[in-house]
Amino acid sequence: HRSFSESDKPSPESTELPVDWSIKTRLLFTSSQPFTWADHLKAQEEAQGVVQHCRATEVTLPQSIQDPKLCTELRCAFQQSLVYWLHPAFPWLSLFPRIGADRKMSAKTSPWSNDESLQRILMSDWSVSFTSLYNLLKTKLCPYFYVCTYQFTILFRASGLAGNDVITALMSPTTRGIREAMKNEGIEFSLPLVKESGHEKKTASGTSLGHAEEQAISDEDEEESFSWLEEMGVQDKIKKPDILSIKLRKEKHEVQMDHRPESVVLVKGTNTFTLLNFLINCKSLIATSGPQAGLPPTLLSPIAFRGATMQMLKARSVNVKTQVVSGYKDQFSLEITGPVMPHSLHAMTMLLGSSQRGSFSAGLYTHEPTAVFNICPPVDKVLGKETVREELANCGLHPKTLDQLSQTPVLGKSSLRNVEMSDYLYNWRA
Known part of the structure; x- marks a missing residue:
């Protein structure tokens, strides 16, 4: 205790x-x-x-x-x-939790681990289930659901829950690699626990990310002039531009926050649909080796969806x-x-x-x-209890439970x- x-x-x-x-x-x-x-x-x-x-x-x-x-x-x-709903379901495998579950799963057989065509079938089935859940969420017939991968978990919430008037997705923990990949897909997201204040970007724990903004010259200009010096062969005689060490310091910090709660990512509104497509095509969603190899992420929902199994x-x-x-x-x-x-x-x-x-x-x-x-993610517009009750009236939850889930989180x-x-x-x- x-x-x-x-x-x-x-x-x-x-x-x-x-x-x-x-x-x-x-x-x-x-x-x-x-x-x-x-x-x-x-x-x-x-x-x-x-x-x-x-x-x-x-x-x-x-x-x-x-x-x-x-x-x-x-x-x-x-x-x-x-009652809860689950996909995929294999009675001999415990499909939750997925993070840190390798030891538990290691003795179990997984017929798909070396069978690519079987993996493709599982994945296309999974995509159908995931899309079905998202559509239920969008039409306010499902209040929320979780996607549990072997490395991170995502909580998708319908508009009206947790004080938000749009669909939200919280993803944690993340790595710099996955955040870069999301950026490249055009997914807009924020890092709610990494606070920005003035010129200094601070993490929730208060450590500074470096004064990159104080550099009047942009990164690219600096790097270009430096490579020009390199061509002339005089780069060693000149002190390396500070901007590079600042960049390295920033990157080091970004990596330090990887795998930790601070790396939580918030995606809002239509960006959550882009996130859905990104996840369906994301190779790193599924382990390529170890006991979880080839196994699609676990989908957990309070209500039924396509391909779901009812569990107790x-x-x-x-x-x-x-x-x-x-x-x-x-x-x-x-x-x-x-x-x-x-x-x-x-x-x-x-x-x-x-x-x-x-x-x-x-x-x-x-x-x-x-x-x-x-x-508590930043909220643009707080919805009243009555509005939420009306809008999510058919999401399958008791009105009192709905009231509770529409509260702004405080923990x-x-x-x-x-x-x-x-x-x-x-x-x-x-």
């Missing part, structure tokens, strides 16, 4: 949690009330939950459920909150006796594992408020490379780690 520093002070109590755009790998809920209602769903409840998900049925549970074990509505809604987060309840002064006390816990997306986390906390009589605590385990998705580069609900009020720590 990590100790909390000053910046980790618990939040003031509130009826809502801040939005968390990171993907969780595991949630561990504990409560003094049992979670036995979550076990052994009847076949009918399981079926009903699946249908409720597919038809985006809005379930509103009473604030407190007297006997959760007998509450069919609760159990169906629980099943509904466990795994849930299991455990009862633990904990020692207290007077003897032993029952402590009940519920563990959820799998790629837990933001809407699932919200749906679960709403459910558990009702089932655990407004009192539970949760440990949240983040897929660390996605924590940076909680930065910065961190993510929720502990959540306490007591008497229907939240305290949280990031």
